[in-house]
Amino acid sequence: MQSERTLCTLLVDDQLYGVDVLRVQEIIGEQRLTPVPLASSRVVGLLNLRGDIVPAISLRGTLGLAPAKPGTKCAHVVLRTRDGLASVIVDAIGDVLEADEARFEEPPDTLSGSSRELVSGVLKLDDRLLLELDVDRVLAVDRRAA
Amino acid sequence: MDEETDELLAEFLVESFENLDEIDQDLVSLEQTPDATDILQRIFRAFHTIKGTCGFLGYETLGAVTHAAETLLARLRDGAMAYDAEVASALLRSTDAVRELLTVIERTKEEGSDEHLDLIAELHHLAERTAAHDAAPSTDVQLQADDDAEPGPRLGELLVERGVTTEADVAIALVRQADLGDPRPIGEVLIDAGAVDPEDVRSALSSQQHTRAADATLRVDVSLLDSLVTLVGELVLTRNQIRRLTGNDGVDSTLVIAAQRLNGVTAELQSHVMKTRMQPIGAVWSKLPRIVRDLAVQCEKAIRVDMHGQGTELDKAIVEAIRDPLTHMVRNAVDHGIESPAERVAAGKPEEGVLTLRAFHESGNVHIEIADDGRGIDVTKVKAKAVRQQLITEDQAARMTDREAVDLVFRAGFSTAEAVSNLSGRGVGMDVVRTNISRIGGTVECDNHPGAGTTFKVKIPLTLAIVPALITRGGGERFAVPHANLVELVGLGTESSRAIESVQGAPVYRLRDRMLPIVHLNAELNLTPPASDTRRSAGTIVVLRADGHEFGLVVDEVIDTEEIVVKPLPAHVDAVPVFSGCTVMGDGDVALILDVRGIAEVAGVLDPDGAVNANAETTTTESNSTADPVLIVRVDATTRAALALDNIERLEVFDPTRVELAAGHPVVQYRGALLPLLDLSATVGAATQRDSSDELVVVVYADGHRSVGLVIERVVDIVEEHTTNYEVPYRFGVVGSTIVRGDVTDLIDVAALVDAMPASFAALVNGAIQLEASDAV
Numbered sequence: 001m002q003s004e005r006t007l008c009t010l011l012v013d014d015q016l017y018g019v020d021v022l023r024v025q026e027i028i029g030e031q032r033l034t035p036v037p038l039a040s041s042r043v044v045g046l047l048n049l050r051g052d053i054v055p056a057i058s059l060r061g062t063l064g065l066a067p068a069k070p071g072t073k074c075a076h077v078v079l080r081t082r083d084g085l086a087s088v089i090v091d092a093i094g095d096v097l098e099a100d101e102a103r104f105e106e107p108p109d110t111l112s113g114s115s116r117e118l119v120s121g122v123l124k125l126d127d128r129l130l131l132e133l134d135v136d137r138v139l140a141v142d143r144r145a146a
Numbered sequence: 147m148d149e150e151t152d153e154l155l156a157e158f159l160v161e162s163f164e165n166l167d168e169i170d171q172d173l174v175s176l177e178q179t180p181d182a183t184d185i186l187q188r189i190f191r192a193f194h195t196i197k198g199t200c201g202f203l204g205y206e207t208l209g210a211v212t213h214a215a216e217t218l219l220a221r222l223r224d225g226a227m228a229y230d231a232e233v234a235s236a237l238l239r240s241t242d243a244v245r246e247l248l249t250v251i252e253r254t255k256e257e258g259s260d261e262h263l264d265l266i267a268e269l270h271h272l273a274e275r276t277a278a279h280d281a282a283p284s285t286d287v288q289l290q291a292d293d294d295a296e297p298g299p300r301l302g303e304l305l306v307e308r309g310v311t312t313e314a315d316v317a318i319a320l321v322r323q324a325d326l327g328d329p330r331p332i333g334e335v336l337i338d339a340g341a342v343d344p345e346d347v348r349s350a351l352s353s354q355q356h357t358r359a360a361d362a363t364l365r366v367d368v369s370l371l372d373s374l375v376t377l378v379g380e381l382v383l384t385r386n387q388i389r390r391l392t393g394n395d396g397v398d399s400t401l402v403i404a405a406q407r408l409n410g411v412t413a414e415l416q417s418h419v420m421k422t423r424m425q426p427i428g429a430v431w432s433k434l435p436r437i438v439r440d441l442a443v444q445c446e447k448a449i450r451v452d453m454h455g456q457g458t459e460l461d462k463a464i465v466e467a468i469r470d471p472l473t474h475m476v477r478n479a480v481d482h483g484i485e486s487p488a489e490r491v492a493a494g495k496p497e498e499g500v501l502t503l504r505a506f507h508e509s510g511n512v513h514i515e516i517a518d519d520g521r522g523i524d525v526t527k528v529k530a531k532a533v534r535q536q537l538i539t540e541d542q543a544a545r546m547t548d549r550e551a552v553d554l555v556f557r558a559g560f561s562t563a564e565a566v567s568n569l570s571g572r573g574v575g576m577d578v579v580r581t582n583i584s585r586i587g588g589t590v591e592c593d594n595h596p597g598a599g600t601t602f603k604v605k606i607p608l609t610l611a612i613v614p615a616l617i618t619r620g621g622g623e624r625f626a627v628p629h630a631n632l633v634e635l636v637g638l639g640t641e642s643s644r645a646i647e648s649v650q651g652a653p654v655y656r657l658r659d660r661m662l663p664i665v666h667l668n669a670e671l672n673l674t675p676p677a678s679d680t681r682r683s684a685g686t687i688v689v690l691r692a693d694g695h696e697f698g699l700v701v702d703e704v705i706d707t708e709e710i711v712v713k714p715l716p717a718h719v720d721a722v723p724v725f726s727g728c729t730v731m732g733d734g735d736v737a738l739i740l741d742v743r744g745i746a747e748v749a750g751v752l753d754p755d756g757a758v759n760a761n762a763e764t765t766t767t768e769s770n771s772t773a774d775p776v777l778i779v780r781v782d783a784t785t786r787a788a789l790a791l792d793n794i795e796r797l798e799v800f801d802p803t804r805v806e807l808a809a810g811h812p813v814v815q816y817r818g819a820l821l822p823l824l825d826l827s828a829t830v831g832a833a834t835q836r837d838s839s840d841e842l843v844v845v846v847y848a849d850g851h852r853s854v855g856l857v858i859e860r861v862v863d864i865v866e867e868h869t870t871n872y873e874v875p876y877r878f879g880v881v882g883s884t885i886v887r888g889d890v891t892d893l894i895d896v897a898a899l900v901d902a903m904p905a906s907f908a909a910l911v912n913g914a915i916q917l918e919a920s921d922a923v
Contacts, residue, residue, distance in 0.1 A: 034623060034736040036715075038670035044726060046716070046736040051380055053728050053736055056181035112683040139353045139718060 001097065002134040007123075007132065009094030010077060013065050016094060018123065023135045025085060026076040027093055031056070034115045039115060044089055047076070049065045056087045062138055081139045088138065099123055151203070157250050160365075162244070165192040167432050169241050173234055174435040175851040178450060180229040184866060189237075190219045196244065207257045208247045214269035215240040221273050222441040231443070238436070261652050301332055304350045305342060315341035334436045343551055354411075360366040368462070371422050378412075379421045379711035382612055385412040386708060406833040412785050416612060416709075425465045427505045427514065428456030434476050438501060448487055448498040449480060456506035460608055461514045468514070468606065469577040475516045475602050476501065478575065481598055483520035493597070495519065512608060516853045517601040521527045523594045525551045552594045553694065556580045579590035584693060584743045586629045591694055595711035615710045615739065617731070618688060618701040621673025624737040625701070626710050626729055631690045631742035635704060638684040639723075645684070646700075655687060655698050662689065662698045665749040670724065699740075708732070712739060724748055776863040778891060779845065785831035786862065788893045795848040797861060799841050814844075814855065821846065825857040829899055830892070847896050854900055854911045 007018035008027075025093040033045030033056055037058060042061035047054050058065060067089065068074065104121040120134040172189045176182060197212035215237060221227050244260045250258040302316035319335040330338075335348040348484035385408055391397075392405040435451045442449040471878060484490075484499035491497055505514040509715045528545040532554045538546070557575040583590045588606030595601075607630050609611065615626040616635075636657065638645050646653050646664055653664040664687070667673070687698040710729040717723070746752050776788040805823065812823040823844065826836045836842070836857070844855040879902070881895040902909050 032735060033727075034738065036719055036722065036738065037621075037623075037673060037726070038724060039719050043719050046719070048730050048734055048736050051383070051730065053713050053730065055714060055718040057718060082716075086716065087717045141529075 003102055004098050005104075006074055006096060006098050007130070008061070008077070008096050009130065010088075010090040011065065011092040011094055012059050012090050014123075017059075017090075018097075018130050018132045019077065019079065019135055020132075021096055022083075023079050025080050027085075028078065031076060031087075047087060049078065049085065049087075052085060054085045054087050056089055057086050057139065059090050059138070062088075065120065078101060079133065079139065083139075086139045098122045107131070128134055147798065152201075154253075155203060155255070158203065159248055160198075161647055162196050162248055165195060166245050170193060170238065170436045173237050173241070173431045174439045174451075176229055177231070177234050177439070182730070183223065184231075186219065186223050190216065193219060195339070200577070205247070205257050207261050208244065208251075210266055211240055211247070211269075213271075214266045215244075218269050218273040219856050227272075227275060230574065231612050233272055235443075236265070238440075239265055240269060250259050250656070256709050267749060271390070284667075288878060301347075301350060302336075305336070305346065308350060308547055309337060310350075311347040311861045315339065322541070328810055337491055347514040357404055362495050364603070366422070371419075371462075373606060374419050375423065378416050378533065379612060381412055382416060382709055382711055383730050383732070385409055387734065390732040410784055411833070419457075420461070420608075420612070421555055423460050423462045424459035426456060427458045427460060427862070429504055430465055430469050430472055431456055434473070434503065436482055438476060441477060445481065446486065447480065447484055449484055450498055451499055452502045454503070456511060457506035458507060460606065464512075464586055464606055464608075467582065468588075468604070470592075471582045471604075472514070474575060474579050475604075476503075479516060479518040479520065479600070479602075483522075484814060485520035485521050489521075493521075496923075507608075515601055515603040517599060519599040522596040522598055522600050523552055523555065523592070524596065525594070528552065528554050530559070535560065548594070555592065556590070556693070564665065573834050581694065589694065602843075612711050614707060615729075616707050617689065617705040617710075617722075617737070618667070618686075619666040619703040619705055620671065620701045623673065624705065624731060624735070625667070625743065626708075626737050626738065627688060627699075627740045628726075633689040633696060636687040636689060636698070638687060638700070657689070657698070660686075662696060663751040664698045664700060665745065665751060666700045666701075667745075668702070668750055691748070692746040695746065695752055697746055697749075710737075710739070776893065777864050777866055779833035779858040779862050780862055781858050782827040782834040784861075785832060786892045787826060787858075788892050789845060789847070789855050789856070789896065790893065791864060793847055793849045793896070795846040795853070796843045798855070800844055800855075802838055802842055804839065805842070808910060811907050813909060813910065814856070816840075816846070819853075819913060820910060821853060821855045822907060823855045823857055824899065824903070824907075826894070827859075828855070830894060847899065849915055852900070852911050853897065853913070856896070 005034055006021040008021045008024050010017045013033065017040065023031070031047045033047050035045045035081050036043055044056045044058050044061075047056055058121075072091065074089050074091060075093050076089055078085055078087045080143040104123055107116065107119045107122050115131075116135050119131045121132040122138075123132060157805075161548050169189050169192050172185045172192075176189070178186050179185070190853045193212050193216045197209055197216060200208040200212065218233065218237065222229055222233070227233070243863060245263055246260070247257055248263075250256070302320065305311045306313050306316055309697045313337060316332070317337065319332050319341070322335055324328075333342075333351060336342045337344050337347060385737060386397075388405050389409060392402050430640050431453055434809050438449055438451050470655075479501055484501070485493070485495075487497040490499065500519050502515070502517040504517070506513050525548045528550050529538075529546065530536045532551075533540055533543050537554065537557050537560060556579075560575075560577065580590050583604060583606065586606060588604060590602060590604045593601040593603060597606075607628075612631040616629065616632060618627055619626050636655070646655050648654070651660065651730070653666070655664050656662075685702050686699050686704045687700055688704070689696060708731075710731075712727045715725060723744035724741055726740045726744070727739045728736055729739060731737050743752075775791040776792055778786065778788050778790050798816070800814050805812050806815070808820055808822070813820045814823065815821075825836070825844070827836070843858050843860055845858060847854050847856055877897045878893050880892045881898075900908060903911075
C-alpha cells in the first residue's frame, strides 16, 4: 500500500501546496508571537506551544513571495523536524487529500528561484495544480550560522 | 553476554573509570609524599578491584596489565623499593593503558588487539629490579588483609577525638547500652546524660556517614535529573503565572495564601533539585595534578599543585563547560608562568614552583582562582607584542594602564610565548578561555604581580537552568537581563537630552565620577517604541558588566525581577549574537534573554578605544540617581526588601506576649502609645506564618506623627545605594529598586502599604485611637 499518499493542503498567495500529513503535529490559529530582532526576515517570531518554544517561519518569506497585506488572516501549521518543532505560517488550511503516488510528477522547469528546490512534486488536480513541499528543505537550518 | 553480565559490565566500567581518576591523582601526590602508605594502599586496592572483576569477566590483557602494576605496587608497599620518577611514569602509563582498554571494552565489549606487552614487561622489570635479594611475599596473602575493609570510626571515638566529650562518659554510655540493655543509639544516650551537645553529635554523625558514603548515596541516571530540572522549570513558570494572576486586586485571600505557599514550596523544590545536579569542582581538578606533572617533566620544571576547596559544588553543566578553560589556564601557568628551577633560584625563590587552585562560593557565584608564583606577566613585553601584532597602536599602548595591558592577553590572536611550544602559545589561548567562560555567564580577570606570579580569577554562576533576571521592555517587547551581568539601575529623568551626552560622537552618561558608554536597546535591535507610548520618561539605564567593561543599556522600562527558566533559541532561528536564549513569561508569552556580552560586542563598547574614552577624566559628579542610605531587611525566608533609612526611628525586639489587639489589628504598647504592627511578610513577602513563640523583630517607622511597626525576620545591612524609581509602581507597595551585592532588592513604600490597609488601621497609625481605647479589647 505504498502507492497512496496523504497530504495536508495549504494555501499561500492563492497557490495550493501540500505537506506530508505525517509531518504535521497540529494546526493552530493566529498566535501571539514574540519577534526576534536581527533574525532573518523569514523568522516571524517565537510562540509558546504548551511550554515548548516554537519558531514561526513565514512560508511566503521562504518561497520568496511578497509579504501578506497587514491584517490578513493566517494559520500555523506546526511541523515535526529533526531540529524540533517548527511552525509554518500560511494564509489558510485546505482539506486533507489522498493521492496515488503515480499521479505525482516532477516539478516543471518553469518553476523558478528558491521554490524550485523546495517543491518535491506536482499533483494535477481537476481544476488546479498542487505543489508538494519538501518539509526538510523548507525548514532547513542554516548550520553555518550556528 | 546475558543481561546480568551486561549490567555487571556497565557497573564495572563506571566504577573503574572513577577508580582510575583517583589512582592518577594519588600517584601524583605520592611523588610529593613517597612515605604516605595510606595513599599507596588506596592505589593498590583500586588496581586490585579492577583486576579481580576483569578476571571474572574474562578480560585477559586487562588482567595482565593490572596484575603487573599490582605486583610492582606490592613491592613498593613492602618497602622493597623506592618510589621514583621512573616507577611513577610506568604506573601512570599503566593507568593510561587500563583506561584505553576500558574505553575499547565500553565500545565493543572486547579488549581490542593491543596487548600492552612492552608495558607489562617494563612493570615486571621494575618490580624485579630489587626482587633478586628479597623473595617477595605472595601478593595474594597481602590481599587478604586488604580486603578486610576497616570500619569507619565509631561515634564514641569520634566524639572523644573532637574533644566534645570524655572517654569516661562514653564508657558509661557503653555500659548502659551493654549491661543495662538501653536500646538507644550511643549518641542519644550521651545527649540524655548531658555529656554532649546534640549539635556535636549531629556533626559527628554526618562526618561518620561521610566515611560510609556508599550506603547513603545512590547512583541516578543524569537524564533523570535533567528531566527533573525541566519539570521544575515548568513548575516555576506555572508558579510565576499564578503569582501574576493572584497579584490582581479583588482576588480571594485564601487563594492568595495558597499561591504564596506554592511560591515558597516551589522555590525550595527548585533549590533541592538544583542541588542534585551539583558536582564538586574536584571532579575537574582531579585530572589537573597529572597534567601538571607530565608538563613539568616535559619542560624540566619542578611544580607542586596545591588545591583548596575541592568540595565547592557547581552545576554539572558548568563543570563540563569549565573543564577545558581551566585546563588551558593551568597549562599556561606551567608553561609560561612558572620559571625553570635555575631561574627561580637566581630570583631568590625556592626551586619548586607552586600552582594554587582555590574555589569558593560567594554571593551566588563560584569563584575559582588559578595562581602561580612564577614570573608574572611582563607588561612592557605584552604591549610590545600587541603593537607588533597590530592589535593596538603605539599611541594606545603608551596610554594604557598596566591593568588594561594585562587584559590584552585575552585578545584574539595574542600569544606571548617567545617560541611556540607544543604545550601552549598557539595564539588560540586566553581569548577562547574568556569566550567560553562568558558563554556560561562568567567572567575571568587577571591579577598580575610582576616577578611574584599571576592569579587568574574566574567567577561563574552556580547554575544555568533557572536564573534570576531583570525583565525590561524595549520597543513594546520584553527582554530578560540575567542578574549575573547587572551592576545597577539608573533612572533617566524627563530631560534625557541633558543626561546623556556625547563624547566624540559616542553617547555617554556621567555616572558619579566616570563616563559610562551608552547603548540604546531600541537602536541596537531596530525596535520602534509603540506609537501609543506617551510616557514622558526617558527610560532607565541598566548598568551592565561584560568582560570587565561596564556600559549602560537604555531600556524603555524596567518591569520586574523574576526567576526565569532558560531555554535555548530554536535551531530554526539563525544564531543572533545578542540573544543567549529565551524563556516563557508568567503570562505565557515568550521573551528573549539578552546576551550582555553579545550586545556589548555588537554595539562596539568592548572596543579598547571605547574603554579609553569611557575612562576619560571627568570631575563632574552630577547624577540623576540618588544615593540614600537604605536598610536591607529579610522579610521572610524568600523575600528581601529595602527601607529608606530616613523615617526609621528604631529597631525593636518585642516579646510576642506583648502583642494585643486594637480595633482588630495587632498592636504593642510602646513609649506610652499604641504601635500598630504590620507584618511585611503578609504584604510584600511570601505570607509566612511566624512561629508564635519567636520574638518579633520590628522596625519602628515614623513619619511625622504617624508611626507603624514593621515586622520582619531580621536586619541584613545598611547600605548606601543608588536607587531607581519606577515611573509606574509595578508591584504594590514597591517604589523602586536598588542593587545590593548584585541582587535587585525592592524598595518598600511604607506610606502606600499603610494607605492600603483598612481605615481603622490607618487611624491607629495616625495615633487617632488612644491608649484608653485598647481597654475595650
